[in-house]
Amino acid sequence: MNIKIKKLKDLKSTKWSGGETVQLEIFPENLSVNDEFIWRISSATVEKGNNDFTIFKGYNRALIVLDGELEIEHENKNSILLKKLTPYFFSGSLRTKSNSKINIRDFNVIWKEELGKLNINTYYGGENIRIFNKKIFIYCIEDSITLIINEITLIAKKDDFIILEDNKNIDIIFDKKLIIGELK
Numbered sequence: 001m002n003i004k005i006k007k008l009k010d011l012k013s014t015k016w017s018g019g020e021t022v023q024l025e026i027f028p029e030n031l032s033v034n035d036e037f038i039w040r041i042s043s044a045t046v047e048k049g050n051n052d053f054t055i056f057k058g059y060n061r062a063l064i065v066l067d068g069e070l071e072i073e074h075e076n077k078n079s080i081l082l083k084k085l086t087p088y089f090f091s092g093s094l095r096t097k098s099n100s101k102i103n104i105r106d107f108n109v110i111w112k113e114e115l116g117k118l119n120i121n122t123y124y125g126g127e128n129i130r131i132f133n134k135k136i137f138i139y140c141i142e143d144s145i146t147l148i149i150n151e152i153t154l155i156a157k158k159d160d161f162i163i164l165e166d167n168k169n170i171d172i173i174f175d176k177k178l179i180i181g182e183l184k
Contacts, residue, residue, distance in 0.1 A: 001150060001164060008043060008159035018051030018098065019044055021108075024161045025137065027183070039111035039118075039183060041137060043159070046070060046104050056092030059110050062120045063088045064179060066141065068104040073097050085122045085141070085177070107139055107179055120181035128173045133182040136170060138162040141177035148173040 006024060013020045021044035023033065031037045033054075043066070053072075063072075065082045073079040074094040082088050090096070092110055109120055122141075123129070138147070143158040149172050156162065164170060172180070 001152075001170075003149070003152070003154075004163040004165070005154075005156070006161045006163075007157070008161065016044065016054060018053070019047045019103070021045075024139075025163060037110075039109065039115070041161070041181075042108045042110075043139075044106055044108060046098055046100055046106060048100050048102050051098045051100075053096035053098060055095060056110055058113055059092035060113055060115075060117070061090055061092045062109040062118065062181075063090070064107040064120075064122060066105040066107055068100065068102050070104050070106065071099045073099075087120050087122060087179075089117070109181060111183075115184045118181060118183065120179065123174070123178050123180055125174055125176040125178075128171065129180070131170045131172065131180070131182060132168065133170070134165065134168070135183040136164040137179075137181050137183065138164070138172075139179040141179065145174055145176040145178065147178075 008022055011022045013022045021042050024041045026040045027038045064087050065084050070082045071079050074096050111118055140156045140158055140160040145156045147154045147156055
């Protein structure tokens with residue numbers, strides 16, 4: 001099993017129309033958000049006020065608010081209030097606007113529509129989960145998280161991003177809040 005750990009603080013941030021974003025992982029590797037990628041994982045700030053989300057035609061998106069709440073609206077439909085740590089799935093092809101009274105931070109996964117639905121969830125700790133997949137990501141929401149991954153113990157910090165690759169059967173035990181997703 002290959003384990004790759006990235007620290008958010010060590011990665012480069014770039015501007016988007018509503019704040020800053022940090023690319024955690026992209027596939028194929030060495031591409032940018034402007035290239036024809038298969039999937040991309042990032043964390044971003046959304047500045048208070050009204051902001052237009054970047055349109056990603058032909059892609060699906062998952063958005064998880066890490067701090068605060070965020071109101072979004074898709075192409076003049078009713079607005080939706082996104083609560084902290086609740087995954088929200090939508091089409092990247094939709095014109096999406098956000099409104100927030102404060103600056104917030106979020107976690108984003110964007111993937112090609114033909115991959116179908118990805119499994120992305122927030123877990124609250126004290127759990128033991130088994131995942132059958134070749135590539136899994138973990139985003140640490142709290143500090144000093146103890147993870148046991150197939151009998152390997154890691155102590156992770158808030159905003160650490162972990163990729164587990166080439167796995168068939170993964171057991172994960174952890175004691176604090178995480179986002180875990182399965183990639184194709």
